[in-house]
Every structure is written in structure tokens, then in C-alpha cells.
Amino acid sequence: MEFTAGGRLEVRLTASDVGKRVSVRRLTEGGSPGAKFTDTVGVLTSWNDGVLLITTRGGEQVRIAESSLVAGKVVPASPARRRGPAASYEELARAAARAWQPVESERLGDWELRAASGFTRRANSVLPLGDPGLPLDEALARVRAWYEQRGLPAYIQTATGAEGTQELLCAELEARGWVREVTAEMWIAGLAPVADGVDPGDGIELTREPGEAWLGRYQRKGASEVALKVLGSGPSVWFATVPGEGGEPDAIGRCVVDGRWAGFAAVEVAPSQRRRGLASAVMTALSRRALEEGASAAWLQVETDNEGARALYGRMGFTAHHAYHHYRAPEPDPGPDQAGH
Numbered sequence: 001m002e003f004t005a006g007g008r009l010e011v012r013l014t015a016s017d018v019g020k021r022v023s024v025r026r027l028t029e030g031g032s033p034g035a036k037f038t039d040t041v042g043v044l045t046s047w048n049d050g051v052l053l054i055t056t057r058g059g060e061q062v063r064i065a066e067s068s069l070v071a072g073k074v075v076p077a078s079p080a081r082r083r084g085p086a087a088s089y090e091e092l093a094r095a096a097a098r099a100w101q102p103v104e105s106e107r108l109g110d111w112e113l114r115a116a117s118g119f120t121r122r123a124n125s126v127l128p129l130g131d132p133g134l135p136l137d138e139a140l141a142r143v144r145a146w147y148e149q150r151g152l153p154a155y156i157q158t159a160t161g162a163e164g165t166q167e168l169l170c171a172e173l174e175a176r177g178w179v180r181e182v183t184a185e186m187w188i189a190g191l192a193p194v195a196d197g198v199d200p201g202d203g204i205e206l207t208r209e210p211g212e213a214w215l216g217r218y219q220r221k222g223a224s225e226v227a228l229k230v231l232g233s234g235p236s237v238w239f240a241t242v243p244g245e246g247g248e249p250d251a252i253g254r255c256v257v258d259g260r261w262a263g264f265a266a267v268e269v270a271p272s273q274r275r276r277g278l279a280s281a282v283m284t285a286l287s288r289r290a291l292e293e294g295a296s297a298a299w300l301q302v303e304t305d306n307e308g309a310r311a312l313y314g315r316m317g318f319t320a321h322h323a324y325h326h327y328r329a330p331e332p333d334p335g336p337d338q339a340g341h
Helices: 089-098 136-149 167-175 191-195 212-217 225-231 278-292 307-315
Strands: 021-027 037-048 051-055 061-065 069-074 104-108 111-115 126-128 155-160 179-190 205-207 236-242 251-258 261-269 297-303 319-328
Touching: 021 051, 021 061, 037 061, 037 167, 051 167, 061 167, 089 179, 089 251, 089 261, 089 297, 089 319, 104 136, 111 136, 155 167, 167 319, 179 191, 191 278, 191 297, 205 278, 212 236, 212 251, 236 278, 251 278, 261 278, 297 307
Parallel strands: 126 155, 261 297
Antiparallel strands: 021 037, 021 069, 037 051, 051 061, 104 111, 111 126, 155 319, 179 297, 179 319, 205 236, 236 251, 251 261
């Protein structure tokens, strides 16, 4: 924020700025000119009936009464990054989609409808990169019908917090009763520093397919044929296994090499083997293989409440690029007979 107590405070915003990244300052509720200020930065997603709706980087929606504003302005679309590879949201979203492919997909304009018998939300949700080619309500009806035909709940994956993300779509979905169930973040880093991490030694096995031992450690037990197809999808897929006693690995990981990008997932360590550096060793081994294949940058997805993973990846040089969310369609309104009328 660049507002100063000694400077002149102005609201340099209008409803025509909807869709732009803004910074606003308002009085706290019930405040007076001498009261404390509250600052909010995010995308202005609507301005109706005297209320501004701002979606923050993490996807939180903040409603602000126009009467409480003391300053506001449009700010650059995204702050300059001090470290890590340069990357657009769309580039990362497409790389992530190629690394975790559905069994079935269909285009709706620039939207991709994806299904994989319910195995993970990522493979069973709409990726809306652009215009669906229909009015929004009609597009959402098509989405719901498509998933209903497959016996699946309708999900749409959106993102916030970077240039080109979907704050406006998030607001439209929430206004229509769609419920945000999951929020996670996409983190990125230069690949070479990750490869220079903990020495993996000679005990990590790298394979093209997940063996029975790898699947035994994977958190989603009992991998079906569909799950195996999703896990094995991607331009160049590698699975890392740290052998353990009794046949179950001490740790596992997965990496997909795709051009300059190496995407990491399923890095898991047996509870009894944690805090031994095995997760770092798995990441190092996979990174070195990705470097050999020409990758130079890394990405991964981490949930916002996974403090252990966030600390680990932060030490490796990863930083948050954007947040992503899965919105679930609301339950259909019951008809008169179902409602008991």
C-alpha cells in the first residue's frame, strides 16, 4: 500500500474497474475519521448496490461498503517476482493438466470437461481456460448435465492470485450457489537448486511405472485401472521408490517432465521414517533425472493447511505462484413432490 497518513487519500475507482486488481483502504466497522484503517488488495469482482466485492490472492471474497472507503486505486496486475522462473497462469495450468490427464474429456468452447470415474478432483473437473462459447448459465447447465450422465458431481477448477486467473468466475459461481470445497496452491522453483539438495545415494529406484510396492505406499490405496491410467499419464513420467523393510517403501514420489517443466506429486514418506530427509532425497533424485531430460523449472501443488510440506518446499526454493480451488455444483432444488408440497 502506498497510502500515507500525511498524504491525500482518494478513491480513484469506479464500477468500470471491475475485473482489475485494486488496492483499497476503508474505515473499520463503526469507525470514525480517527479510527484504524483496513487495507485490502485483490481483484474487484463486482460493485453493486453500494457494495464492492474484492477477491484476494488466496480466493477469499471481501465485501466492502462503498460508504466506508477512504482510498482506492487500480494497481499492477501482479507484483514482480524476485525469484523463481517466469511463468503465466495459463502455462502452468496446461502443464499441470498434461501431467494428470483424465480418461475422458470434451471441449466446451475453451473449457475442458474432464472425467476419470471420480479418481481425484483434478481429473474430474472442468478446466475453464477462456470462454465456453455460451452464456455462463447455459454453460454451467451443460457442465452439470455432462457430469450427471457419468454419475459424477460437477466440479470446476478455478484459480486466483496471478495475472489471467479467474476471480470473476469464482464470484459468479459463488453467486449461483457453487460451493468451494478445496483450496491449494501452485508453487514453482528453479529446478537446479532442487537437484542440488539432499544426496539421494544409490538406494532410490526410478521406474517408468508404479510397481506394487509404490502403490502400497501411495495414499489412495487400491489403485484401480482408471487410477493407474491417470498416474501414468503425461509426456515423460517417472516414479521414485525408497525400498523399506517388509516390502513397503519408506518413501515414494512422482515426476512428470514436460519441456522446461518438471511437475512433482505423490511425495509420501512412511510415518515411522519421517524427519530422515527421505522426501528431500526423493525430490533430488527425480530432479536430477528431469534435468537430464532438459527441464529447468519445477512446479508442485500443496494444500494450504499442509504446514510440513510447505516448510519443506520453501527450504528447497519453491514459492507460491497462485491459488487454485475446486467448486462443486449446488444440489438441485427439489421439486414440489420431493419437497412434500
